[in-house]
Amino acid sequence: MAQSSNSTFFSQDELNKLKSDYETGGLEAAVSLIQMKLQKLDSAEINIAVTGETGAGKSTFINAMRGLRDHGEGAAKTGMCETTMEPAPYPHPNLPNVCFWNLPGIGSVIFPVDQYLREMDFKIYDFFIIISGCRFRENDVKLAEEIKRLGTNFYFVRSKIDNDLDSFKKECVDFNTNKQLDKIRNDCVSNLEKAGIPLPTVFLISNFKLNDFDFPALKETLANNLENIKKHVFLLSLPNTTLEIVENKRKELENRIWILATLSGVVGAVPIPGLSFAFKIGIMIAGIQYFRQYLGLDDASLRRLADMAQKPLGFLKTELKTALVGEITDDLVRSVLLGSVVVAISVAEAVLDFVPVVGSIFGAGSSFAMIYKLLSDALNELVENAQRVVKAAFGTD
Structure with missing residues (x-):
């Protein structure tokens, strides 16, 4: 198993229990462990x-x-x-x-x-x-x-x-x-x-x-x-002063993708008209905003970084080459989702190989596979922008 995708939050025993819970109690039983982990993550002091x-x-x-x-x-x-x-x-x-x-x-x-x-x-x-x-x-x-x-x-x-x-x-x-x-x-x-x-x-x-x-x-x-x-x-709290810190944050944020995609997979498996698509949009918006904040790409973080590096804020902002640092609207996310469904499904097998426990639950072409792929692409795009900002701020390669 690719432990890098979930080892921060789940032990191998917990992953085995996740699969076992699904086999005996269905999706609702399987997702409870993930929801508990998410609560612990967001409340950790x-x-x-x-x-x-x-x-x-x-x-x-x-x-x-x-x-x-x-x-x-x-x-x-x-x-x-x-x-x-x-x-x-x-x-x-x-x-x-x-x-x-x-x-x-x-x-x-x-x-x-x-x-x-x-x-x-x-x-x-x-x-x-x-x-x-x-x-x-x-x-x-x-x-x-x-x-x-x-x-x-x-x-x-x-x-x-x-x-x-x-x-x-x-x-x-x-x-x-x-x-x-x-x-x-x-x-x-x-x-x-x-x-x-x-x-x-x-x-x-x-x-x-x-x-x-x-x-x-x-x-x-x-x-x-x-x-x-x-x-x-x-690790997420550290200011972006080196490329290594940004890369470490990427690895940590990949765990969030795993959790959000799983929650999307649960809702996607419930045949309620309109709910699944709206939920996907909400997850995408929440995920992108979360990544942007902890990669230091929100306005407040950029101002602090410019002050620390003693560089003009406008100079750092010229390194931002993505629409994902602007306003994240439903329309923007809808266009991303609708334009990427085919791509997401085409890479489903690779995604499921990466996280086989959840993959075995949801299967190829599911909401899980699509959200996992889309959020991974969004994270990679934001990381690339954060790396450019760090290079401009501190003159590092």
Whole structure:
């Protein structure tokens, strides 16, 4: 089986049960598992705690992870003094169920370490980012030990690495970037090990360069340490700064096609005049809008990306070569559906080979096969446009 099409949501046991439920209880029984998965997907929450000493760059990190600059609408407040008196939530602009929490700086006059550990409700967070703008200190270690005691993942992030490198360049005649990064990393690791943290991993980042240093490795690590559905949601939340991120989103969004096509197949199997065609149109519109939003092609996302890349919004929009980024009307979708029925049926066998469990239920030429093909084509078209926008924004190939 092509596991890439559904492994994020369904185990092999669940797929076998899907087929078994259909054989014993018909379409209604088979689709219940899929509806439950869709509900879990849309309600999945991720709460990410960002903490560390005052002035470490916590707010700027939160803004960067949400695709915002510090002055953007909804950005976390930044400042040289402590600006956070209590945990402050900052939902993702497109996925409000993904929330970054800016925790007060540990070890400040306002929040001594012991009081901090008592008052912060660590249990609500999926993982912690412990940020330092220089060396990790005793307070960071105490915080990590408390998080570890609760069985929650935590990650050490050394921010402002670009400032350090600029300073070293001015002081050193024989400056070597990689050697200096290794020196900083080894120093951080050594200090943490001496303080009692075994084999710590430290990510060196600049909050203003999301594609440089260890930022890509950090995002990959965070995603890989989340369980399947939360990993899916986290990957969709990442700002489009590289082609790899866009491609990862394509793979995740293919799972949505599988679910929407299955729901279409169920309705398509019910002989109610007019309902099946109207339902197909609704599914197509919902699918295209969903893809467009999480690929960063809606107007609000494009504005944020232009601001982050410091490029004119109009310049990025010139890379959009599809009608699917405009208004999605019933007429547009009807023309797509009516013009593609023959094509969809002609590729039904390939579609059903790709998802054989559902294919064995609905069969060739079904609503499932048609919607799967049409939404796949729409997704590919939108991904191509998102890739062009990323290239224009960040000058990457």
